[in-house]
Amino acid sequence: MAQSAPRPPARPPFWNDPLVRSIIYQVLAIGLVCAVGWYLIHNTITNLQRLGVSTGFGFLDRPSGFDISQVLIDYNSTYSFGRAFLVGLLNTALVAVCGIVLATIIGFLVGIGRLSRNWLIARLCTTYVEILRNIPILLQLIFVYTLLVSVLPAPRESLAIGETVFLNTSGLFVPRVIPLAGAGLFFLSIPIAVVLAWLFARWARIRRELTGQSLPRNWITLLILVGLPLLTFLATGRPVELEYTTIGRFRPQGGFALQPEFVALVVGLSIYTASYIAEIVRSGILAIGKGQIEAASALGLERSQILRLVVVPQALRVIVPPLTSQYLNLTKNSSLGVAVGYPDLFSVAGTINNQTGQAVEVIAITMAVYLLFSLITSAFMNWYNARIALVER
Amino acid sequence: MATDIAPHATAAELPPPRTSVGPLAWLKQNLFATPKDTVLTILVVLFLLWVVPPLLRWAIFDATISGTTRDVCTFDGACWTVIKMRFGQLIYGLYPPEARWRVNLMAVLVVLSLVPLFLPWLKQKLLYGAGVLIVMPIVASLILEGGWGGLQQVETNLWGGLFLTLLISFVGIAASLPIGILLALGRRSNMPIIKALCVTLIEIVRGVPLITVLFMASVMLPLFFPPGWSIDKLTRALIGVSIFSGAYMAEVIRGGLQAIPKGQYEAANAMGLSYWQSMGLIILPQALRLVIPGIVNTFIGLFKDTSLVLIMGLYDLLGIARMIVASPEWLGRSIETYVAAGFGFWIFCYAMSRYSQRLERKLHTGHKH
Numbered sequence: 202m203a204q205s206a207p208r209p210p211a212r213p214p215f216w217n218d219p220l221v222r223s224i225i226y227q228v229l230a231i232g233l234v235c236a237v238g239w240y241l242i243h244n245t246i247t248n249l250q251r252l253g254v255s256t257g258f259g260f261l262d263r264p265s266g267f268d269i270s271q272v273l274i275d276y277n278s279t280y281s282f283g284r285a286f287l288v289g290l291l292n293t294a295l296v297a298v299c300g301i302v303l304a305t306i307i308g309f310l311v312g313i314g315r316l317s318r319n320w321l322i323a324r325l326c327t328t329y330v331e332i333l334r335n336i337p338i339l340l341q342l343i344f345v346y347t348l349l350v351s352v353l354p355a356p357r358e359s360l361a362i363g364e365t366v367f368l369n370t371s372g373l374f375v376p377r378v379i380p381l382a383g384a385g386l387f388f389l390s391i392p393i394a395v396v397l398a399w400l401f402a403r404w405a406r407i408r409r410e411l412t413g414q415s416l417p418r419n420w421i422t423l424l425i426l427v428g429l430p431l432l433t434f435l436a437t438g439r440p441v442e443l444e445y446t447t448i449g450r451f452r453p454q455g456g457f458a459l460q461p462e463f464v465a466l467v468v469g470l471s472i473y474t475a476s477y478i479a480e481i482v483r484s485g486i487l488a489i490g491k492g493q494i495e496a497a498s499a500l501g502l503e504r505s506q507i508l509r510l511v512v513v514p515q516a517l518r519v520i521v522p523p524l525t526s527q528y529l530n531l532t533k534n535s536s537l538g539v540a541v542g543y544p545d546l547f548s549v550a551g552t553i554n555n556q557t558g559q560a561v562e563v564i565a566i567t568m569a570v571y572l573l574f575s576l577i578t579s580a581f582m583n584w585y586n587a588r589i590a591l592v593e594r
Numbered sequence: 595m596a597t598d599i600a601p602h603a604t605a606a607e608l609p610p611p612r613t614s615v616g617p618l619a620w621l622k623q624n625l626f627a628t629p630k631d632t633v634l635t636i637l638v639v640l641f642l643l644w645v646v647p648p649l650l651r652w653a654i655f656d657a658t659i660s661g662t663t664r665d666v667c668t669f670d671g672a673c674w675t676v677i678k679m680r681f682g683q684l685i686y687g688l689y690p691p692e693a694r695w696r697v698n699l700m701a702v703l704v705v706l707s708l709v710p711l712f713l714p715w716l717k718q719k720l721l722y723g724a725g726v727l728i729v730m731p732i733v734a735s736l737i738l739e740g741g742w743g744g745l746q747q748v749e750t751n752l753w754g755g756l757f758l759t760l761l762i763s764f765v766g767i768a769a770s771l772p773i774g775i776l777l778a779l780g781r782r783s784n785m786p787i788i789k790a791l792c793v794t795l796i797e798i799v800r801g802v803p804l805i806t807v808l809f810m811a812s813v814m815l816p817l818f819f820p821p822g823w824s825i826d827k828l829t830r831a832l833i834g835v836s837i838f839s840g841a842y843m844a845e846v847i848r849g850g851l852q853a854i855p856k857g858q859y860e861a862a863n864a865m866g867l868s869y870w871q872s873m874g875l876i877i878l879p880q881a882l883r884l885v886i887p888g889i890v891n892t893f894i895g896l897f898k899d900t901s902l903v904l905i906m907g908l909y910d911l912l913g914i915a916r917m918i919v920a921s922p923e924w925l926g927r928s929i930e931t932y933v934a935a936g937f938g939f940w941i942f943c944y945a946m947s948r949y950s951q952r953l954e955r956k957l958h959t960g961h962k963h
Contacts, residue, residue: 335943
């Protein structure tokens, strides 16, 4: 054989080697980020020194010196800045939880309503979505607040639900829960009941899958959830009292007061987010193939059974991921409460920034808290999503 | 055998039963199909009767639009006089009235500069678009800010109204696409460090509210630069909005990139295209086309989010509305002003969302079964 052995291919010059290139790029990127970061930090430190602002998180222990109009825990101006952050955080959490519950209810109703056979209801729900989705949330919040302040009655003419819940210009008044001696056991019984109910539901499902016999699951769960705390409540001698609001001559006394700002924020956030949830729900239901519903009716299931056993479980798979991001959006949008004067985390952070001038630390804490909220919500939703996701066999 | 089957005498066609066509049938099918439907229909009609007439009375029949002060208005109906008198402010903000022609000129220039993008025979659209993106901000600052050749200087803190809302949206939209494309490509990169940097930036920005990003831009940006540098409020807002919308755009575009089959990437490599060639010529044109509806939806979100700059002390459409509400001469006319501002936002967002729906139908990229 005269043919010479194939020559090994010439190695490309090192700057054409993809691996070398990618290492060079990454080193350059790190260098660039570090240089820019160092430049910015250097400037910031110089500027802060020039302005005479101290750095570090020591300010969190100093007394805050300002009051907050709605507090869920003990707080006044002698408490620390750190405590003020906590108050703001709890206020944000309260708005987020109330808003998410309300938005989900309205959103599902409107979303299902848009698919209604009833022309009038479908039109009404479409109008709702098309109007609310296309107006900025900030404008809606300010509008709701303005409207609320101008239409709410004076305390003497409160809107009342059975002498327990009052709504007037000073806000929404609900009974306050006052724990007496021995209340710990009662409060402990609630999570225990939830765990028991969950264990029971699990056991009942496994039993049904093994034996085919089903128990009246919903009723027994309800019995555990209500019965156990009720029994504890009676057995420990009624350790919890409700303090009701009384409408006095000038302003309402007692009870738990939620400001009109809170009401406006929750209403504004939930009607806005509901318009998005409605669209998510609608597309989720529409994503269910017609064949599924036809097959279910061919099996002889009733309309309500089709909805409960066939449509909803499949639709939830489509609904849950975008629903998560709407919940997150609502939580993040609750920071707009600052525009109507609700003391949420962002608004408290703004006040603290004005008092201390330590913008960098205040922004870092605020952003970290919102990030944490986001991570917790998405972690929970991912868990839920994985639970209901299609099991591919 | 001869068959003489008598010709079939057809009876005249009967009209369909009255209950299956025509308005009556429509009513029955759509409003009174079942007893439950009937009850619901009646409830909705009662609700509408309760809500709509007072609304119409307030907004139209008892409303006032004549006159020039709030004294002509009654509290039975809306007072559109405030909108009539302050219309200029709602559109141009505090921009000096004698210089408003400059804003109009700029609007005409923007529209004219977009026209070539729709000309079928223009080949170098990308190049042209990039050129516009570079030239336009310079032209805009020359015309709008002035201060040269006899043009009166108008500080950016006087800019406002719908004009400012549109300006911020345009800048945000224009900036978000390149930032978003770069971040999305970085997130899909094989280089772990580049990927980590992009993921961190995207997730942090998307995990916090826009208002904190704007707050950071307004409080911390001045600290980032050497003493003596000053950045006006509008620029700070524009930087904050651009970063924020870029991060959201990145996730939309990443969706498109992920939807492109692997074969396309491999084919591009096999053709010997470089990374940027294969992205620019093969992958991105397909990926962006796939996510056009998502991009338009991001634009809508961005347009609505511009209203948050009022918290930084800028007077966009909503900020101007708030200013009018606070002015003593129009005390108590807040609802009318907010309704007008809301209508302004609504028109733009609704138009964009209809456009996006039309595109979605045209491109068939929605979830169809």
